[in-house]
Amino acid sequence: MQFIKETHIDFIGKRKIAIAISSLLILIGIVSLIVRGGPKYGIDFTGGTSLQVQFQKPVKISQVRKILSTIGVGNAEIKEFGVENEILIRIQQQPDMQDISDKVISTLKDNMSDNPLDLRMKEAIGPRIGNELRRAAIWAILISLALILIYISWRFEFTFAVGAVVALFHDVMITLGIFSLLNLEISLDVVAAFLTIIGYSLNDTIVVFDRIRENMKTLRRENIITIMNVSINQTLSRTILTSLTTFLVVVILFFFGGEVIHNFSFALVVGVIVGTYSSVFIASPVVVEWKLKRERDKKK
Numbered sequence: 001m002q003f004i005k006e007t008h009i010d011f012i013g014k015r016k017i018a019i020a021i022s023s024l025l026i027l028i029g030i031v032s033l034i035v036r037g038g039p040k041y042g043i044d045f046t047g048g049t050s051l052q053v054q055f056q057k058p059v060k061i062s063q064v065r066k067i068l069s070t071i072g073v074g075n076a077e078i079k080e081f082g083v084e085n086e087i088l089i090r091i092q093q094q095p096d097m098q099d100i101s102d103k104v105i106s107t108l109k110d111n112m113s114d115n116p117l118d119l120r121m122k123e124a125i126g127p128r129i130g131n132e133l134r135r136a137a138i139w140a141i142l143i144s145l146a147l148i149l150i151y152i153s154w155r156f157e158f159t160f161a162v163g164a165v166v167a168l169f170h171d172v173m174i175t176l177g178i179f180s181l182l183n184l185e186i187s188l189d190v191v192a193a194f195l196t197i198i199g200y201s202l203n204d205t206i207v208v209f210d211r212i213r214e215n216m217k218t219l220r221r222e223n224i225i226t227i228m229n230v231s232i233n234q235t236l237s238r239t240i241l242t243s244l245t246t247f248l249v250v251v252i253l254f255f256f257g258g259e260v261i262h263n264f265s266f267a268l269v270v271g272v273i274v275g276t277y278s279s280v281f282i283a284s285p286v287v288v289e290w291k292l293k294r295e296r297d298k299k300k
C-alpha cells in the first residue's frame with residue numbers, strides 16, 4: 001500500500017535544525033533530572049509493598065486516598081485494577097512496613113464498613129532487591145544498545161551502527177526527560193516500555209538503512225546527501241503507515257487500558273513519536289555528518 005507517492009523532501013538539509021531541537025529537548029530533560037535528584041523510581045526499584053484489594057461495591061480512588069491520608073500514606077500509588085471495585089495500593093518502603101500494610105487494611109475496613117473488602121494479593125519488595133532491579137534495568141538497556149551496535153556494524157558498517165545507536169539513545173533520553181518533567185514514576189513496566197521503544201525505533205531505522213544500502217549501489221554517482229534523501233523519501237510512505245497504526249494502538253491503550261498500564265502506555269505513545277522522528281532526522285543525519293567529516297579529513 002502506497003500512502004504517499006513521489007515525495008522529494010530535503011530531510012537531510014534540515015538536519016542541523018533537527019539536531020539543535022533534539023539537543024535542546026535532551027538538555028531540558030537532563031536539567032529536570034538534575035533538579036529533581038534523578039528519575040522518580042517506583043517501589044519496584046526503591047522497595048515497598050503492593051496490596052490488591054477487592055471491595056464488594058465500586059469505590060472511588062479519591063475516597064480511599066482521603067482515608068489513607070489519616071495514617072500518613074495518602075501519597076501512596078492507588079490505581080483501579082481493571083474493575084471499579086478492585087484497586088492496587090503501592091506503598092513506598094517504610095521502617096514499620098509490616099505494621100503499615102496491616103494498618104492500611106484495618107483502616108479501610110473501619111472507615112468503609114458499608115463496603116466490605118478482601119485482600120487478594122500482598123507483595124513486598126525489599127530495598128536491596130529494588131537496587132538490584134535498578135542496576136539490572138540499566139544494564140539491560142546498555143547491553144541492548146551495545147549488541148545493536150555490533151549487529152548493525154556487521155550488517156551494514158560502523159558509521160550506520162553509530163547513527164542507529166545515537167538515535168536510540170536520543171529516544172530513551174527524551175522519553176526519560178518527559179517522564180522527569182511530568183514527575184512520572186519509573187517502574188519495571190516503564191523500563192519494558194523503553195526496551196520496546198528501542199526495538200520499534202531500530203526497526204524503522206533498519207528499513208531506511210536497507211534502502212540507503214541499495215541506493216548506494218544504484219545511485220553510486222550521486223553524493224551521500226542525495227542518496228539519503230532519496231532513500232528516506234522512498235520509505236516515507238511505509239514509515240508513516242507503520243507509525244500511524246502503531247500510534248493508534250498505543251493511544252487506545254493509554255486512554256482505555258486502565259491505570260495499571262497508564263505509565264507504560266504513555267512511554268510507548270512518546271516513544272512511537274520520538275522513534276519515528278529519530279529514524280528520519282537523527283539516525284541518517286549522524287551517518288551523513290560522519291561521512292562528510294571523513295571526506296573533509298581526507299582532503300586535508
